[in-house]
Amino acid sequence: MRIQKILTLDAAPAETITLNGWIRTRRDSKTFSFVELNDGSGITGIQVIVDQSTPGYDQVATATTGASATITGKVVESPGKGQRWEIHATEFQLVGTCPSDYPLQKKGHSPEFLRSISHLRPRTNLFGAAFRLRSKISYAVNRFFNERDFVQVHTPIITASDCEGAGELFRVTTLEGDIDKQPASEDFFGKKTYLTVSGQLEAETFACALGKVYTFGPTFRAENSNTTRHAAEFWMIEPEMAFTDLKGDMDLAEEFVQAMVRAALDECGDDLAFFNRFVEKGLIERLEKVASTPFERLSYEEAVNLLINSGRKFDYPVHFGANLQAEHERFLTEELLKRPVTVYNYPKEIKPFYMRLNDDNRTVTAMDLLVPGIGELIGGSQREERLDQLIANLKHHNLSPDEYSWYTDLRKYGSVPHAGFGLGFERLLMFLSGIQNIRDVIPFARTPGNAGF
Amino acid sequence: MRIQKILTLDAAPAETITLNGWIRTRRDSKTFSFVELNDGSGITGIQVIVDQSTPGYDQVATATTGASATITGKVVESPGKGQRWEIHATEFQLVGTCPSDYPLQKKGHSPEFLRSISHLRPRTNLFGAAFRLRSKISYAVNRFFNERDFVQVHTPIITASDCEGAGELFRVTTLEGDIDKQPASEDFFGKKTYLTVSGQLEAETFACALGKVYTFGPTFRAENSNTTRHAAEFWMIEPEMAFTDLKGDMDLAEEFVQAMVRAALDECGDDLAFFNRFVEKGLIERLEKVASTPFERLSYEEAVNLLINSGRKFDYPVHFGANLQAEHERFLTEELLKRPVTVYNYPKEIKPFYMRLNDDNRTVTAMDLLVPGIGELIGGSQREERLDQLIANLKHHNLSPDEYSWYTDLRKYGSVPHAGFGLGFERLLMFLSGIQNIRDVIPFARTPGNAGF
Numbered sequence: 001m002r003i004q005k006i007l008t009l010d011a012a013p014a015e016t017i018t019l020n021g022w023i024r025t026r027r028d029s030k031t032f033s034f035v036e037l038n039d040g041s042g043i044t045g046i047q048v049i050v051d052q053s054t055p056g057y058d059q060v061a062t063a064t065t066g067a068s069a070t071i072t073g074k075v076v077e078s079p080g081k082g083q084r085w086e087i088h089a090t091e092f093q094l095v096g097t098c099p100s101d102y103p104l105q106k107k108g109h110s111p112e113f114l115r116s117i118s119h120l121r122p123r124t125n126l127f128g129a130a131f132r133l134r135s136k137i138s139y140a141v142n143r144f145f146n147e148r149d150f151v152q153v154h155t156p157i158i159t160a161s162d163c164e165g166a167g168e169l170f171r172v173t174t175l176e177g178d179i180d181k182q183p184a185s186e187d188f189f190g191k192k193t194y195l196t197v198s199g200q201l202e203a204e205t206f207a208c209a210l211g212k213v214y215t216f217g218p219t220f221r222a223e224n225s226n227t228t229r230h231a232a233e234f235w236m237i238e239p240e241m242a243f244t245d246l247k248g249d250m251d252l253a254e255e256f257v258q259a260m261v262r263a264a265l266d267e268c269g270d271d272l273a274f275f276n277r278f279v280e281k282g283l284i285e286r287l288e289k290v291a292s293t294p295f296e297r298l299s300y301e302e303a304v305n306l307l308i309n310s311g312r313k314f315d316y317p318v319h320f321g322a323n324l325q326a327e328h329e330r331f332l333t334e335e336l337l338k339r340p341v342t343v344y345n346y347p348k349e350i351k352p353f354y355m356r357l358n359d360d361n362r363t364v365t366a367m368d369l370l371v372p373g374i375g376e377l378i379g380g381s382q383r384e385e386r387l388d389q390l391i392a393n394l395k396h397h398n399l400s401p402d403e404y405s406w407y408t409d410l411r412k413y414g415s416v417p418h419a420g421f422g423l424g425f426e427r428l429l430m431f432l433s434g435i436q437n438i439r440d441v442i443p444f445a446r447t448p449g450n451a452g453f
Numbered sequence: 454m455r456i457q458k459i460l461t462l463d464a465a466p467a468e469t470i471t472l473n474g475w476i477r478t479r480r481d482s483k484t485f486s487f488v489e490l491n492d493g494s495g496i497t498g499i500q501v502i503v504d505q506s507t508p509g510y511d512q513v514a515t516a517t518t519g520a521s522a523t524i525t526g527k528v529v530e531s532p533g534k535g536q537r538w539e540i541h542a543t544e545f546q547l548v549g550t551c552p553s554d555y556p557l558q559k560k561g562h563s564p565e566f567l568r569s570i571s572h573l574r575p576r577t578n579l580f581g582a583a584f585r586l587r588s589k590i591s592y593a594v595n596r597f598f599n600e601r602d603f604v605q606v607h608t609p610i611i612t613a614s615d616c617e618g619a620g621e622l623f624r625v626t627t628l629e630g631d632i633d634k635q636p637a638s639e640d641f642f643g644k645k646t647y648l649t650v651s652g653q654l655e656a657e658t659f660a661c662a663l664g665k666v667y668t669f670g671p672t673f674r675a676e677n678s679n680t681t682r683h684a685a686e687f688w689m690i691e692p693e694m695a696f697t698d699l700k701g702d703m704d705l706a707e708e709f710v711q712a713m714v715r716a717a718l719d720e721c722g723d724d725l726a727f728f729n730r731f732v733e734k735g736l737i738e739r740l741e742k743v744a745s746t747p748f749e750r751l752s753y754e755e756a757v758n759l760l761i762n763s764g765r766k767f768d769y770p771v772h773f774g775a776n777l778q779a780e781h782e783r784f785l786t787e788e789l790l791k792r793p794v795t796v797y798n799y800p801k802e803i804k805p806f807y808m809r810l811n812d813d814n815r816t817v818t819a820m821d822l823l824v825p826g827i828g829e830l831i832g833g834s835q836r837e838e839r840l841d842q843l844i845a846n847l848k849h850h851n852l853s854p855d856e857y858s859w860y861t862d863l864r865k866y867g868s869v870p871h872a873g874f875g876l877g878f879e880r881l882l883m884f885l886s887g888i889q890n891i892r893d894v895i896p897f898a899r900t901p902g903n904a905g906f
Binding site: 003005008020022023039040041066067068070095096097098099102117118119120122123127128131132134135138139142146149150151152153154155156157158159160161170171172173174175176177178179180181188189190191193195202205206208209210211217218220222224232233235242243385406407409410411412413414415416417442443444446448449450451452453 | 456458461473474475476492493494519520521523548549550551552555570571572573575576581584585587588591592595599602604605606607608609610611612613614623624625626627628629630631632633634641642643644646648655658659661663664670671673677685686688695696838859860862863864865866867868869870895896897899901902903904905906
């Protein structure tokens with residue numbers, strides 16, 4: 001007997017097949033039962049009719065919501081709307097029962113409650129769809145870079161360096177007792193170590209050897225912020241390209257975003273239709289527009305002038321030198337230009353040490369890609385490839401050139417112009433699904449006070 | 454002008470193209486220079502002839518080993534052996550110089566020295582090949598599971614649970630001072646947290662919702678062992694399948710190994726040829742054999758009897774109940790059966806709590822896939838799906854059923870037979886490349902006393 005998946009069911013009418021799955025609902029009449037079975041392969045379940053002559057019919061009465069079953073039966077064209085097939089069971093086998101305290105009874109549940117049962121929530125329609133999307137887009141990320149001959153680099157998770165110089169780090173240790181009084185040389189790695197905040201600097205070393213590389217892995221921030229957009233552990237995508245300038249970097253970023261939107265539309269149809277219906281009305285239309293509209297490009301100075309001249313009153317006033325806030329980014333993308341916008345050449349004072357100084361001596365080759373509904377999705381730059389200037393930048397940011405000697409070596413030995421960007425994978429998933437809370441696109445979210453499971 | 458990569462150069466003779474890369478060597482005559490350029494796209498560089506009439510010829514004298522250059526020129530069929538094309542430069546542009554203290558001068562270097570310059574070693578032939586292989590196989594892993602409709606799950610890195618109950622954990626904390634005296638509730642996550650040793654338990658929760666899933670991400674062991682096979686941070690691949698028994702698990706494991714060997718042979722030809730010549734003579738023949746030979750399957754009891762009856766004297770005597778040591782595993786695969794061997798049904802005493810107890814009451818549905826040259830490459834099992842038995846196992850292993858209540862819930866609510874395995878990605882890469890030290894297949898290896906870069 002062929003075992004099939006509901007999503008990819010390709011049986012002929014009257015063919016007998018076997019399905020494995022979990023019972024979503026059951027309705028009984030005197031001589032038969034309707035069972036809706038879902039096997040996790042897609043949003044849609046399949047209706048199974050088990051009548052009193054079917055072997056195993058006596059088990060149906062205990063096949064409650066959440067129970068698992070193996071069902072063999074004939075494939076029949078369904079008279080019902082919205083489904084092509086139904087199954088007339090020739091054998092019903094209850095695999096695992098499900099007691100009535102099962103938390104996922106057929107009714108609405110709050111997101112907060114569902115987070116408290118993160119081990120069961122992928123059995124719901126919403127989270128099944130969210131995590132299938134996560135997987136499909138994860139594969140699309142790797143495919144995108146593989147098709148373009150990028151080498152994937154697994155940069156280290158445990159690190160002694162702090163890419164951003166920002167500070168909000170998790171310490172990693174095998175010491176016990178007072179970890180500050182004991183010499184760091186006693187710790188496992190012989191020095192103080194932390195969880196990485198970015199693989200960029202290590203990726204640069206590989207780009208300066210292999211040409212085009214990317215990272216795709218977990219990164220960490222010990223930031224005590226309880227918002228819908230921050231998690232302590234999240235996945236980042238960081239491409240880095242040798243012999244590439246800011247323009248090449250922006251080209252790649254825009255191509256990447258459109259490719260990911262296209263992948264979601266083409267490969268996650270049913271799940272996206274579900275989000276479009278229950279999470280964000282108009283989602284598919286929004287995504288189609290992003291996939292087909294050229295992005296806008298503005299210098300930071302042009303963006304600031306547009307905002308000032310718009311006459312709009314903002315909570316944070318805009319002027320040259322100010323950080324763009326979410327309200328500015330969303331106004332640009334959602335109201336003024338109605339499309340994704342790449343803003344480049346930011347004032348040097350508000351950007352990190354590794355970005356290349358422009359000839360105007362007041363801006364750096366930074367770029368942020370802003371999208372409607374989210375704001376900043378991507379941040380990148382051309383990197384400072386001139387040794388003298390990079391060392392001056394390090395000192396200006398109170399960082400020790402000695403500690404970064406391996407990084408400055410890239411500028412000493414055969415330096416090349418190079419550029420890259422970083423993208424929070426979860427933010428991309430929120431953009432693609434309309435899901436508003438980052439906790440709901442991560443299998444087991446880690447946030448202040450939460451590391452369950 | 455088309456910018457091309459050396460590996461995929463598809464120019465027509467006399468076409469003018471541009472290449473970006475780094476100088477490996479240079480030989481000068483009176484009126485022209487031979488420059489060997491490598492761009493990281495493959496093992497092979499390309500020979501460039503720059504003569505005194507070429508614009509930029511005056512820069513060639515400073516184009517020393519390690520310097521970067523952009524070269525435009527005509528593609529010409531090469532009279533030399535082992536290369537199809539050479540370039541007659543029409544423009545030579547030195548991009549970045551390279552001083553004479555560059556550590557990668559053209560001569561042999563010890564692996565230890567090269568590890569100390571992990572930021573530069575991908576510029577060598579060996580490490581360029583190793584990290585291109587790592588990337589290609591990384592993609593092949595994702596492709597293998599994607600083609601079979603597995604959902605990738607990003608299981609958490611920071612965790613409060615300890616899958617193996619084994620203990621060798623890195624603590625993750627934002628506390629300062631005495632981390633044992635302060636209440637764990639003061640820490641970032643409100644409890645003690647560690648770096649994960651395995652995503653298996655979390656993957657099981659997703660398999661019991663979505664059917665077939667896998668993880669592919671970093672895992673950690675705070676084990677103070679300085680061997681060529683242990684690293685504190687390494688990547689693991691862990692598939693998990695609902696409605697699957699031990700046989701289905703072994704089928705997948707064997708299919709996976711053969712697919713990865715096939716991918717290396719088909720997609721990493723030049724790099725494998727390099728390993729075959731300089732790292733392990735006979736590598737390609739060994740891999741071809743693994744790809745084409747059916748694997749052997751033996752129960753643990755059969756394997757033990759084979760070892761006992763072989764008459765071979767081992768350092769560790771063999772008897773039912775003993776752990777198979779590397780010497781036993783290698784003898785089985787390399788001498789006795791001369792092929793990969795899957796051994797199954799191990800004594801319950803030597804295996805973890807989550808494995809399914811067999812009806813004989815003394816073995817569990819464990820399986821190890823052993824390969825020549827490495828020993829154990831994969832370890833897996835059918836999981837205990839019976840709630841009562843799982844709770845008995847937890848107690849037997851001195852683990853608290855309360856702490857694992859989310860895990861036992863999978864057996865309470867619609868339990869299904871399920872199975873999976875774990876595979877250390879670095880061990881696979883060592884198997885595919887012949888490289889003997891795990892530090893040399895990891896971009897920036899983390900081992901006791903080492904967390905540089």
